[in-house]
Amino acid sequence: MTEVRDRYAQAIYELASDPAELDQVARTLSEFARLYGESRELREALENPVFPMERREAVLVDVASALGGSEDSLATRALRVLFSRRRLPILAELAQTLRKVADERKGIVRAQVTTATALNEGFYEQVGRALSEALGKNVVVERAVDPQLIGGAITEVMGRTIDRSVRGQLRRVEQDLLMLTAQQSLSH
Amino acid sequence: MKTTRRIARGWITTSLFVALLGPATLWAKGHEEHGHGVEHVASGHGHHSAPEVSDINWVDGLFSRPEGTPVPVVALLINTAVLFFLLGRFGGPAIREGLKGRQKRIAQDIEAAREMKETAIEQLAFYKEKLERFESEMKSIQDSMREQAELERTRVLKEAEERRLSLEREARARLERELVEARKEALRVAVSESIRAAERVIKGTINGEDQERLGGEFAQTVGASATREVSA
Numbered sequence: 037m038t039e040v041r042d043r044y045a046q047a048i049y050e051l052a053s054d055p056a057e058l059d060q061v062a063r064t065l066s067e068f069a070r071l072y073g074e075s076r077e078l079r080e081a082l083e084n085p086v087f088p089m090e091r092r093e094a095v096l097v098d099v100a101s102a103l104g105g106s107e108d109s110l111a112t113r114a115l116r117v118l119f120s121r122r123r124l125p126i127l128a129e130l131a132q133t134l135r136k137v138a139d140e141r142k143g144i145v146r147a148q149v150t151t152a153t154a155l156n157e158g159f160y161e162q163v164g165r166a167l168s169e170a171l172g173k174n175v176v177v178e179r180a181v182d183p184q185l186i187g188g189a190i191t192e193v194m195g196r197t198i199d200r201s202v203r204g205q206l207r208r209v210e211q212d213l214l215m216l217t218a219q220q221s222l223s224h
Numbered sequence: 225m226k227t228t229r230r231i232a233r234g235w236i237t238t239s240l241f242v243a244l245l246g247p248a249t250l251w252a253k254g255h256e257e258h259g260h261g262v263e264h265v266a267s268g269h270g271h272h273s274a275p276e277v278s279d280i281n282w283v284d285g286l287f288s289r290p291e292g293t294p295v296p297v298v299a300l301l302i303n304t305a306v307l308f309f310l311l312g313r314f315g316g317p318a319i320r321e322g323l324k325g326r327q328k329r330i331a332q333d334i335e336a337a338r339e340m341k342e343t344a345i346e347q348l349a350f351y352k353e354k355l356e357r358f359e360s361e362m363k364s365i366q367d368s369m370r371e372q373a374e375l376e377r378t379r380v381l382k383e384a385e386e387r388r389l390s391l392e393r394e395a396r397a398r399l400e401r402e403l404v405e406a407r408k409e410a411l412r413v414a415v416s417e418s419i420r421a422a423e424r425v426i427k428g429t430i431n432g433e434d435q436e437r438l439g440g441e442f443a444q445t446v447g448a449s450a451t452r453e454v455s456a
Contacts, residue, residue, distance in 0.1 A: 152435060170450040210416060210419040
């Protein structure tokens with residue numbers, strides 16, 4: 037499946053005229069994959085053989101247009117090919133790969149920053165700058181909120197996680213205490 | 225030898241008895257014949273008379289006897305003597321042989337009986353000895369069994385003691401392990417509950433200002449952390 041996904045990603049990458057178009061395709065496919073995964077009606081409309089193929093393809097084009105892609109855009113054509121070859125289930129992974137390829141072409145590194153509550157804009161700008169300086173890359177900050185963190189923040193960048201949340205610190209304290217008590221039990 | 229004499233005496237007694245029985249029979253017959261006449265006479269008198277010694281015909285008619293005269297006793301004795309002579313002359317060797325054979329058989333029987341007795345005595349001695357040996361062996365076996373039983377009892381007691389000590393050691397070790405585990409579990413629960421309690425307290429007390437301050441601290445340190453993480 038990975039090989040198939042990479043083959044489609046490579047084809048789309050070669051067809052894209054510039055990084056902006058590639059980014060647009062990646063975003064459209066990503067949104068379509070989200071809708072396809074969440075909406076049972078959309079899956080029924082696209083996969084049910086009771087409906088004629090033309091009708092199903094028309095639905096696909098309508099949804100792609102609604103997501104911002106014209107009928108002749110690269111994203112819509114890519115969706116048509118994937119649909120006709122019954123490859124829509126790999127759409128989410130394909131979009132992610134395209135996003136990554138597009139980011140690499142643009143020299144972008146994405147960092148997901150999760151906080152317990154939404155913080156002010158200055159915080160995210162400061163984090164983006166700090167990460168860009170530290171990594172030597174153009175870091176784009178994607179925001180997320182998780183109240184379970186209690187306080188502080190977590191960032192995931194380049195496959196690494198930097199956890200400075202209150203929950204994370206409490207977990208570490210807990211682990212340290214448990215290890216300490218275990219060592220004391222053994223020494224006794 | 226005594227047996228032979230006893231047998232001979234038996235034969236002589238029997239012969240005499242037969243010799244006397246013959247004259248007596250003849251006497252009785254003659255007397256009976258005579259009695260008829262007497263009876264005839266007595267029928268006129270009405271009673272019998274008892275015979276006497278003088279009534280016995282001893283020798284009359286020894287060589288010639290008128291009809292009706294009883295056989296004289298002397299003749300009978302002569303006949304008897306002749307009979308004995310004939311028996312002794314012709315039957316004697318056979319009788320002697322028979323007696324000798326019988327004596328021999330009896331002697332053999334006596335010898336066999338003696339041998340049997342000796343054998344029986346030997347057997348008796350043998351069995352007595354065997355019995356004594358058996359008793360001795362039985363006592364030996366009993367002693368051996370008693371000794372074995374004592375050894376077995378000692379061994380079983382020793383094993384039981386070792387088993388008890390082993391079980392005690394295992395129980396102590398298990399108890400210690402369980403105590404360690406219980407202590408660890410109690411500490412784990414205490415630590416976890418403490419952390420949960422701390423979370424609840426922090427959640428209840430943290431405010432927006434704290435969030436901004438924590439965010440600011442994160443923004444200041446995230447660059448160095450990223451450098452460390454990525455280079456690691």
